[in-house]
Amino acid sequence: MSDSLNKFVLLERIELISKIGGGDSFNDKDRQVALYWVGELAEQVKQMIIEKPLKSGSTELCGASLQ
Known part of the structure; x- marks a missing residue:
């Protein structure tokens, strides 16, 4: 699994846990x-x-450079 995908999966898990944990x-x-x-x-x-870390012009930023 790519590094970007791993980060995305972890962030989705964090989001899901926080939503579930806030339930009654x-x-x-x-x-x-x-x-x-x-x-x-x-x-x-x-x-x-x-x-x-992300660098200016990184392909992980879809070619958009940081200003």
Whole structure:
């Protein structure tokens, strides 16, 4: 799986967990676990970005350069 796709998948998981964790059917322990998991996933994305930061004109930006 490509690096960009891995980042996208992790961000989608973070979004899903945050939406589910905000529901009324969760108790405090469930929310705590969901928040901890979101933190772990966010740390993974952060490490991916630090290892390979986007550069101006990167193909990951679809050819758009940063101004």
